[in-house]
Amino acid sequence: xxxxxxxxxxxxxxxxxxxxxxxxxxxxxxxxxxxxxxxxxxxxxxxxxxxxxxxxxxxxxxxxxxxxxxxxxxxxxxxxxxxxxxxxxxxxxxxxxxxxxxxxxxxxxxxxxxxxxxxxxxxxxxxxxxxxxxxxxxxxxxxxxxxxxxxxxxxxxxxxxxxxxxxxxxxxxxxxxxxxxxxxxxxxxxxxxxxxxxxxxxxxxxxxxxxxxxxxxxxxxxxxxxxxxxxxxxxxxxxxxxxxxxxxxxxx
Amino acid sequence: xxxxxxxxxxxxxxxxxxxxxxxxxxxxxxxxxxxxxxxxxxxxxxxxxxxxxxxxxxxxxxxxxxxxxxxxxxxxxxxxxxxxxxxxxxxxxxxxxxxxxxxxxxxxxxxxxxxxxxxxxxxxxxxxxxxxxxxxxxxxxxxxxxxxxxxxxxxxxxxxxxxxxxxxxxxxxxxxxxxxxxxxxxxxxxxxxxxxxxxxxxxxxxxxxxxxxxxxxxxxxxxxxxxxxxxxxxxxxxxxxxxxxxxxxxxxxxxxxxxxxxxxxxxxxxxxxxxxxxxxxxxxxxxxxxxxxxxxxxxxxxxxxxxxxxxxxxxxxxxxxxxxxxxxxxxx
Numbered sequence: 213x214x215x216x217x218x219x220x221x222x223x224x225x226x227x228x229x230x231x232x233x234x235x236x237x238x239x240x241x242x243x244x245x246x247x248x249x250x251x252x253x254x255x256x257x258x259x260x261x262x263x264x265x266x267x268x269x270x271x272x273x274x275x276x277x278x279x280x281x282x283x284x285x286x287x288x289x290x291x292x293x294x295x296x297x298x299x300x301x302x303x304x305x306x307x308x309x310x311x312x313x314x315x316x317x318x319x320x321x322x323x324x325x326x327x328x329x330x331x332x333x334x335x336x337x338x339x340x341x342x343x344x345x346x347x348x349x350x351x352x353x354x355x356x357x358x359x360x361x362x363x364x365x366x367x368x369x370x371x372x373x374x375x376x377x378x379x380x381x382x383x384x385x386x387x388x389x390x391x392x393x394x395x396x397x398x399x400x401x402x403x404x405x406x407x408x409x410x411x412x413x414x415x416x417x418x419x420x421x422x423x424x425x426x427x428x429x430x431x432x433x434x435x436x437x438x439x440x441x442x443x444x445x446x447x448x449x450x451x452x453x454x455x456x457x458x459x460x461x462x463x464x
Numbered sequence: 465x466x467x468x469x470x471x472x473x474x475x476x477x478x479x480x481x482x483x484x485x486x487x488x489x490x491x492x493x494x495x496x497x498x499x500x501x502x503x504x505x506x507x508x509x510x511x512x513x514x515x516x517x518x519x520x521x522x523x524x525x526x527x528x529x530x531x532x533x534x535x536x537x538x539x540x541x542x543x544x545x546x547x548x549x550x551x552x553x554x555x556x557x558x559x560x561x562x563x564x565x566x567x568x569x570x571x572x573x574x575x576x577x578x579x580x581x582x583x584x585x586x587x588x589x590x591x592x593x594x595x596x597x598x599x600x601x602x603x604x605x606x607x608x609x610x611x612x613x614x615x616x617x618x619x620x621x622x623x624x625x626x627x628x629x630x631x632x633x634x635x636x637x638x639x640x641x642x643x644x645x646x647x648x649x650x651x652x653x654x655x656x657x658x659x660x661x662x663x664x665x666x667x668x669x670x671x672x673x674x675x676x677x678x679x680x681x682x683x684x685x686x687x688x689x690x691x692x693x694x695x696x697x698x699x700x701x702x703x704x705x706x707x708x709x710x711x712x713x714x715x716x717x718x719x720x721x722x723x724x725x726x727x728x729x730x731x732x733x734x735x736x737x738x739x740x741x742x743x744x745x746x747x748x749x750x751x752x753x754x755x756x757x758x759x760x761x762x763x764x765x766x767x768x769x770x771x772x773x774x775x776x777x778x779x780x781x782x783x784x785x786x787x788x789x790x791x792x793x794x795x796x
Contacts, residue, residue, distance in 0.1 A: 262669060288671035296669075302662040304783035313659050317671030319652055323684055326651030327644040333651070340652070360783065380671050 213276060215240045215415055216261075216292075216384060221270035223256055230256040232439040234270070238384065243406065243416040245430030245447075247423060249459055253439035254419045255297055258386055261417075262294050263287045274384075289317040293382035295373040297389050297419075303362035307353055307372050310361050311344040314379025318343075344379055351375040351405065367398045371405070378409070385409060386417045391425050403429050423460070427451065435459065480729070481642070488635050492628045500627040502743050504699060507634035508692050509739045513719040513731040514641055515688035520717070521726035521778070522654065523681035524661030526583035529590025530716050532570070533686035535597060535708035536563045537693020542611040542703055543604055552617040552698040556691065563690030564683045571682040575675055590713050597705040610704030617698050630699055637691060645728055648684075657681060658780060711757075715739075718760060722767055724774030726781045733776050 214237035221234040231253045238244050246254050260267050263284040272279045279287055288294075293314070302310050319340060325333040348354045351371045356364060361372060370390055377385055387406070391399035399422075407429055410416050420426040426433060427447040435443040435450055437459040443450050450456055492500050512534060519527045537559040544555045574585040600607040617624045617633070624633055648654050656677045659667040668674045697703050715738055723734020742756055767774070773785045 264665070264669070283673075284668045285671050285673050288669060293671075294669055296666070300663050300666040300669075302659055302666065304662060304780050305658060309655065309658070312655060313667065313670045313672065316652060316656055316659075321652055323648060323651075323653050323680065326653060327647050329647060336652070362783075376670060 214238060215275065216417075217271075217273040217276075218257075218261070219271045219273075221257070221260060221272065222268045223260055223265060224268060230439050231260065231267075234436075234439070234441055236434050236441065236444070238415055238417055240415055241410065241413070242431040243410050243418060243429055245418050245420060245426035245433040246436060247420050247426055247433060247450075248436035250421065251438075252436040252459075254436055255388055256439075257436070258294060258388055258417075258419060261287075262292060262386065285317065288380055288382075291381075291383035292386060293377035293380040293384070294386040295370075295377055295388055295390060297392065299369050299373055301361040301369055301372060301376070304360060306358050307348065307361055307364065307368075307375075308341075308344055308357040310372060311347050311376045311379045312340050314347070314376045314381075315340040315343050318381055343381075347375040347379045348372075350378065350408075367394055367402075370394065371402065374405075374409075378414070382414060384415045384417060386419075388419045389421055390418070391420070391422065399425055400428075423451075477729070485639065488639075492631050497627050500631050502740060504627060504630045504634050505743075506735055506740050507631075507638045508696050508699070509715075509719065510638055510732055510735040511634075511641060511692040511695070512689060512716050513723070513735050514645055514728065515685045515692065516716045517720050517726065517728070517731050518645075518648075518657075518685040518688070519681045520720050521731075521781075522649070522657040522661070523678055524657075525678060525681060526579060527586045527682075527685070528583050528710075528713050528717055529586035529588070529593070530685070530689060531708040531710070531712040532590045532593035533563045533567060533689035534693045534696070534712070535593055535705075536566045536686070537690030538697040538703045538708070539597065539605055539611070539693070540690070541694040541697045542614050545615050545697075546611055546613055547604070552615050552694065553619065556694050559690040559694045560687045563686045563693070567682045567686035568679065572679065575678050575682075587710065587713075590710055594705050594708055594710070597708070605705075608705065610702060610707075611697075612702045614697050614701045614703070616701070624698075634695055634699075637695065641688065641691075642728055649728075653677070653680060662784070715760075718764060720774075722764065722774055724777035724781065727774070727776055727778040730774050730776040730778070734774070737775070 216238035218234060218236050221231055222229070223231045234257065246257065248254055256265070259265050261272055261279070263279065263282050267280060274290055274292065279290070302313065319336050321333045321336050345354065345357065348357050351374055353368060353372055353375060356368060361369065364372060374387065374390065390406070391402055394402065403425060406416060406418065418426060418430065430447055432445065433447055433450045434441055435456050442455045442459060443453040491503065512530070516527060516530045519525050540559040540562045541552060541555040544550045544558060545552055570589045574582060577585055597605045598608055605611070624630060656667070656672050659670070659672055660674050660677050664674055719734035719738050720731060722737060723732070724730020738760070773782045
């Protein structure tokens with residue numbers, strides 16, 4: 213059984229059908245690239261999976277359990293973490309504190325134990341800190357952990373968002389255009405990191421606008437256009453598909 | 465002057481608290497009963513400021529009906545004490561509990577509102593509470609006259625009567641509250657409040673139950689306001705609906721905003737400015753004191769223009785409110 217199963221997913225905004233009867237699945241341990249021209253509905257699919265919008269129709273199942281109607285924080289707790297296309301960090305606190313946010317759903321001490329500083333609370337705080345530092349080190353941001361998020365360069369902010377998502381200890385990591393606005397060098401480095409994330413046992417779903425970026429690291433690719441899936445397969449198969457070429461370059 | 469100020473600020477906060485604690489213990493030996501009473505008043509208002517600070521400062525929720533929770537605490541103590549004869553200090557846990565329950569009932573339906581809409585709704589429940597006490601539909605709040613004859617508290621048979629007794633009792637509560645708040649700030653829940661205040665959607669996507677976290681801010685803030693209510697009721701032995709009017713909610717709001725949102729020393733400074741300063745100036749200003757609402761209003765406007773983060777802000781808040789400066793440079 214697939215790790216994540218999407219069936220007949222449909223969402224429209226007013227008269228615009230953003231996602232139309234979309235079916236796809238995500239297997240454990242793979243990197244699935246989702247590409248398509250601007251406005252193809254990629255981000256909407258992500259927002260539907262992570263519970264930001266409810267779908268009009270269709271079902272999303274994680275390990276057989278339906279995610280439809282669950283709140284975003286519950287979906288994150290079940291093991292799906294995400295980044296945002298337009299970076300949404302907590303700007304006025306440090307990188308470290310940003311990443312500590314990810315551990316919130318994996319920990320549980322409340323107000324009373326915090327006020328009493330119980331032993332278990334202090335141990336838990338230590339665990340949160342260690343996990344956050346581990347994620348920062350993994351993304352190469354450890355040295356900058358005490359910088360305010362908003363003072364970090366753009367590329368670091370993108371990586372910090374991934375570190376924060378990893379701190380939720382996800383099964384599935386959903387990346388929404390992680391290389392947007394990056395130089396070629398930065399983005400190829402990020403792709404290496406994403407492969408490493410996969411190798412550490414996290415399944416990756418990757419939205420990209422830029423074909424070149426995904427082709428290199430994706431195990432499979434699905435192509436969206438106007439909210440519909442127009443192609444699916446290995447990077448090679450997709451590249452040669454006439455419908456994909458048409459969607460990107462237009463009809464002659 | 466500015467350099468001195470910055471240097472004083474760079475001293476570890478713990479030293480400040482030590483000096484403050486020492487000064488607090490010794491203070492009543494150097495002044496008369498009048499100033500001790502003013503200090504008790506200050507202590508109760510500082511508790512109210514700190515309680516609102518949880519909601520407005522930490523979680524960033526605009527709450528302009530905080531007097532309602534203060535009233536719940538005060539009336540719980542007054543009713544239980546005068547009708548059932550329960551000793552004042554034993555009513556304290558009940559006050560806390562009842563205030564917290566009211567917080568859940570009143571704020572759960574409006575938690576999804578944002579910013580100014582939430583603010584309007586809180587003004588609404590503040591007024592409903594006052595009118596409820598005033599009209600006394602259940603026959604327990606004493607209507608316009610309120611409740612009189614509330615007992616003084618006693619600890620293990622030691623009756624607290626003198627202003628100086630109240631002084632130490634109030635300051636003990638204040639010290640405990642400050643300690644608790646400092647710990648809360650640096651905890652999982654404290655951070656969650658920052659995340660929600662910074663970006664609610666991102667916080668939710670990172671697995672934080674934003675509704676629960678906001679509700680907890682209201683519950684903890686209300687519980688603490690309940691403590692202030694119990695202290696107030698037993699200190700003055702008389703309470704009436706007008707004590708808990710919209711104006712009082714505004715004063716608490718000003719204490720937090722002018723002092724420095726989300727900052728414990730800020731709230732203490734704000735309380736000094738809003739509560740003690742008018743007392744200090746009473747003799748000097750005399751008649752002009754009638755204009756104090758006008759003065760507060762003008763002070764609020766000047767602060768919002770020139771120093772929106774308040775007099776003694778938390779570092780995070782300063783960064784949030786001074787976006788255009790966008791750096792680590794201290795604002796001046």
